[in-house]
Structures are given as C-alpha cells and as structure tokens.
Amino acid sequence: MGEFKKPTSEQEFEQNFQQIKPLMNKTEAYYESSRCLFCYDAPCQTACPTSIDIPLFIRQINSGNLTGSASTIYASNYFGNACGKVCPTEVLCEGACVYTEQNVKPIEIGRLQNYATQKAIDEKKKLFKLASANGKKVAIIGAGPAGISCACELRTLGYEVTVFEAKEKPSGLTVYGVAPYKITNEEALNEMEYLQEQFGYQVHYNQRIDSVEDLQELENNYDAVFIGVGLGNTSSLQMPGEDLENCVGATELIEELRMNHHQVAMGKKVIVLGGGNTAMDAASEAARMGAEKSILAYRRSKAEMGAYEFEYDLAKGAGVDGMFNVSPLEIQGDGKVSGVKFIRTEQRNGKLESIAGSEFVESCDMVIRATGQSKQVAWLSQIEGLELDKGNRISVNPESFQTTNARYFAAGDAMNGGKEVVNAAADGKQAARGIHNYLS
C-alpha cells in the first residue's frame, strides 16, 4: 500500500479504490458463518444500533436459508446491504464479538450481512407484506438513510408515502458521502431500487423543499412530515484564504469524487485539516487519487483524534502522513492555494495552547477542510415551533422522534448531529412507528 498512480480511467479508479469489504463468495460465507458460536443474548446484536438478530442471520446463511437470512436483516434494518459495507463494524458488532475476548478474529459480520442481502437484492426477493392502505399520507424530506427507512416502515403500516429529494439520487451520504472504497455507487443504488420496488413509495428527485411555502404545501397535503435533511456544507474555518482556488470542503470533494470518479482534479500535495473520520477518508482519497503527498493536519495530538483507530490505520495504509499538534492560522496563496501557515500547539493544564513563535508554513497546492458539516439552521427555522438543541440539532422525543412541532418528526444527521448510516436507519424506522402512533 502507499503508492497510488493518478487514475486516468474508470478501471484505474476502481483499482485505487478497491473495496475494503468485498462481497464474499459462497465458500467464504459458509466457512465464516460456520465459526459463529450462536451466543445467547449476543453482544453483537446489542452493539448494533438496529438490533439485528445477528446470530440468527448467520445461522441462516450456514444452513443455506439465504432468504430467511435476508428477512432477518431487513426486518431490523432497511439499509442492511449498505450497512454491511459502510458500518464501522470494528467498533459495533464485530468489536463486540466474544471471540475478541480471547484474541480470536471476530466473525466478519458486516461482510456476511452484505452477502445475505445481496442475494435477495439480486433475485429481487419480496420479503415484506405491506398492510392495506390506511388512507393517510406522509411526506418525507430527504431520501437518505433516515428518510428511506422511515418510508419503508410507513409502507408496511399502510401509509401513502412521498419522498422529496433535493439531489439526483437516493441514499444520501451512502452514495454521496461515504468513501468510495467502502461501497460503490452501484451497490448503494441497487439497494435503493430494491427497496422502492418492494415498498412502493414515491420519490421526487431534484425537488428541494426550500421555502415556507413549500413546507406549507406539505402540511396541507400530508398528515405528517418527516425531516431527514441531514447536514449542510463543510463549516467555515473563519480564517483567511478559505476562498482561494483549491481550498475545498471534504464533504463537497467526496461528493464530487463519488459522482465523477477519476475525472476529479486532485492536487499534488494535499493538506487535510481535521481529525475526524471524514478527515481520514479525505486524506486517504487524496492519496488514492494520485496525490504525491497527502498530509493529515490536526491541531491536537494523535490520541485526541475523533476518528476511529481503524480509520486512521486505513489512511496510513494508503500512504497518508500525519501532522499533529499543528493549528492552521491561514491558508496562503495568490488566487490559488500555495501553503498553510500553522502554529504548533501543546496541552497546558488541560487546555490546548499555541506555542508562541512556532509558526511555520507547509507548502501545498490543495487544502481539504474536514472540519465538520454545518447545521441547516436557516432551513430548519422555516418550520414553525421547531426547536433545536444547543448544538443546533433538532430536538425530538427520544421514543417517538416527534419534534416540538407535533406534525413533524425527525431523525438522521439533522437530529443527531452527524452519525453513521446505521444510526439514521435505526431512528428513521423508529420514527415511522412514532408517526404511526401519532396518526392512529
């Protein structure tokens, strides 16, 4: 690992962004499923935000009951296929596998889950029986994991569901924001197609709900509205030089990469600012796109990074260098980025402080800001009576996911501030139950 040539074709792109959790073959799945102990009250299931009955679905793979296995998975998580690939299983189900207690490799739960659901998707297996129409209508804003999960669950309960999506494709960050080596566009979209075919909700693409009038119309035409709008663009660093050419936000860059693959222009020497999982992805992606140097610059120490350890390892494996305890002061350049001025930092009495006189400039021709996504405060303020918490997240009842405006429900990143696909899928589904209770 480490040396990637700039990809000039789709084939080269795929090579550089090889799937880290490739689809298992039948033999692999059989052997891996054979290792599962079928724990009682299994810790993997407890660790799963959607509480999938993992021992059961693995046993069903092992006995050759793949349809049953897919049913078990989808009954808990409508993003079963995608989650098998994009979940941070190392810190969820697989991290909880009892095998780890004796230093035995945990069961590859994610890949098994992906395997079992892939078969159902390929064969277009109909796994759910929808309730007959109850005459009630729900609008869903945002076709991301929360919105689609909510839509599927509502359909099983007999609601007429219409999803409004500002972008061109469904699945939200699964297709627009996850690193390309975790899941391909085709995989993410195939599952969406499979779900829509099975659950029969309507999706209007390229239709942004944008104004008080739009919202009013939804309120007039639907019995309840679900907000699954996610987060906004990468937050500003509030420092000079941010508007220079080649200074980009990580979220925006990853989206471009997911859509345009090898055609995306990447700098030769790239500095990524941030220490979260998105920063790791961005740095790794820069390296895989052929950047000669991809540097991760974080203002605190390595140990204080918000990113999961395995994500940092993955970036390192792609050839990313780390710079720690360096805080950016300004992005320099004449029209175009030429470097970043940093100051070194240290912990003093539990506080991060700059070391006077330690400023230095690290040259580069591209800066990726991976400093978190902004909240869609302005957009949300259009909804009457909708309260946000201190972190500008939508306040909801933790059981029903009902907001402070009784007709609105919310889940996903806009509600939790930015978590995993699996959290959005879990909460979106539960929100549907909340909507059902409210409307019945």
Place this chain on the structure above:
Amino acid sequence: MPDISANLAGIKSPNPFWLASAPPTNSGYQIMKAFDAGWGGAVWKTLGVPVVNVSSRYGGVNYRDSRLVGLNNIELITDRPLKDNLREIEEVKKYFPDHAVIASLMVESKEQWHQIVKDVENAGADGIELNFGCPHGMCERGMGSAVGQEPEVLKTIVGWVKEVATKPVIVKLTPNISDITEPAQAANEGGGDAISLINTIQSLVGVDIDNFVPYPVVDGKSTHGGYCGPAVKPIALNMLKNCAQHPNVNLPISGIGGIENWRDAVEYILLGATNVQVCTAVMHFGFGIVRDMISGLEGYMEEKGFNSLDDMRGKALGNVTNWENLNLKYKVIADIDEEKCIGCQLCYIACEDGAHQAIGLSEKDGERVPHIIEQNCVGCNLCSIVCPVEECITMVRKDDGSEVVTWKERGEAGTAPTTFNDEKAGGIGHWVPEPKDALKKRV
C-alpha cells in the same frame, strides 16, 4: 525411543498403523507408496471374483465447515483380476519384506476359499483377513456382513480357511449386529487367530432434497452404503471394549473405525487393540498423515514411560464397567474460570434449555460471565462440553472420596427406588422451576 513395532497374532509390522482393506489398498502402487511414506502394514482391497462397480460410489457427511466427518460408500470388493493382484502382492513384499501385507478375502464356496487362501499365501501375504463385514452389495449375494451376522456360518467358513491356511487368519467383523461379541466368539471357536473391527455401518448419509434421492446417486436411485470416518469412532470403541473384555473372545484385535491421528490410535490401544487400521482419513488427506501418527505415538509413549505397545495395551479396559458399579456418591460441579470466559453464554442456554437450570446470568451491567447455581448443578458436564474456550469450564470434585455406594449395592441393600413415586427418587430435592415461568422467556 519407545518401540512402536506391533505383532498381531504373529503378523509383525514396524508400527501399528495399517491401511484397512479399502480403496487406498486397491493396488500395489498405492501400498508401495504408503509403505514408503511410513505405514506399517496394509490389508489388500478384498480379493475374490472381481466385481463390476457403479458410478457414483461415495457420500460424505459434513458438519458445518468440517468436511467428511462421515463417509459412506457403495463400492464393492476388487474389480481387478486376481492374477494382477497376486503379482503385485509379490512385488510389494519384495520391496518391503518387513512390512505386513494382509490379503482380505471374500468368496463363496469351500473350494474357492481353499484356492484363494493358497494363492495369496503363495504370493507372499503375511496374513489373511476374512471380510465378513461388507454391509452393502456383497451381502445381497450371501457374502460379507451376511456371514458376519450369522455366527454359525462364520465359524464354519473360518474352519474352512484354517484347513489350508499357514499364515494367521484375521476375522473382520460387522457392526451391523446387536451383539458383536457373538460373531467374535464364533471367530475364536472356528479357530481364527485375530479379529478386526469394525467394518462399516449400514447407512444413508443424506438426501438430495431437490431431487428426492439419497446420496450417492446412481442414475436417480440410491442404495444404502457402509458408513465410516470420525463419526463412527465412538461406536467402534464400544464394540472394541466389548470384545476385549469378553472372556470367551480371547483374540488379539485389530481396531478400525474413524482413526485419523495418533490420539485415536492411542485410545484404541488403551481399550485393547493390538494395532489399528485406517481408511477414511487416508481417503481424505492421503498417506502423509502417518508421519504425525508415528511421531505423536512415540511422543505419547515417551511422556508416559511406555517402552512398547504391550505396556499400554488395555490400560483403560479395567476402568470400563457396568453402570451399576459406578459410584453414586461421586459428585462434581461445574466451575467457570472468569478470566477465560468470553461471555458467549452458551453454557447458560445449554443448561437452561437442555439440562438443569443450574447456570445464572450475571446481573451486573455489561458483565457476561455466567455463574453456577451449585445446588442445582448435577455435574452432567454439558456446560463444559459446549464451552468454546479451552479449559474455561472445569468439573470440580465436591465429595471427599470417602464414600462409595453403587446402584448395585443400593439394590442389594434395598435403598433403591422401586415404585413410581418412591421417596428415594434421585430427583427429589432438586429444584425445578414452575412450568408457567417458561413463558415469554428470551430464547
């Protein structure tokens, strides 16, 4: 270095590891290769009037990702002309004069028996094994297990063979009989020099659930076969013990059934076998497994201080007795090593659903080490058997060993329960939950 050479009724071999009469001993080529690899002896694939075989012939039993825990076959005896086999026997013996070559035989008439015994002895065979075990195909023609199941017939044929044989005669027994010691005694009475057991067990290994036909499939049909491999070892060990302990059997025994490593062989020898024969493991892994068998056996003998196989033979036999002689006062209780426990809770659910509800779950948050409810534990071993961690659950002795009371003694003393609601019932005083407490429990 301990001496691992073996001597079965006068048939000597450099080690106790023989190939059983089966596909791996179909030709001189295979047997030469096996001897070259280290096998001590080989029982030639059964000779007789050559047969015509079917295709396909084998069915396997897998357990999860373990292939071939059992093997079933419907192949018959040799399909090669006798003269070719005799020529190859001669050649093998020329190269390996100190290895044991045994001719397995199966024919019908007295004349045929006389002729073939003379033929194989002339070719240089060190001994003869009478195939009275084959449970498929041949038995329909009155041979194989058809003979093994009729002690009188068996005895007669052993007598015919002994009329002309000058080399030791081993009688191979079928397990497809309720009491294997009966044909074993008949073998002795007929003048046999040794017995070998077990041959394969009649079986259907599985059914093709799409086409509704058992395996192996021959043009849409199947037939029962003979079952062997690791799965049959427990059955074979019990039959070996029965013969080894029987006062009227009194013959050296060649042990067969599911042996694939030195541990298996040691178990057979400890239960009275003089040597062992192997087939399935070779069909699965090839002749190379004998290298571990030899080094493992030598290592074991060295560790235990056994100088020869005779030192260890039958060492476990004295410790197998009837149930009625077991000590009812012996009491073990499970003990869970908290350090080793990985929290799978399989012991809990096994005991809860399959035994005596004697394991409780931790009530501390996030803590998954179950605990033994001592007063409920009957010491059945189940938890320690299902536990996936080596030596995590052990059975700890609780009685002080001072008291020994057996069922037999209680019967004689009149302290055994005799009526349906007898106060002396063993389960009286054991806590059992109320039936309705079972409802809505997590499974």
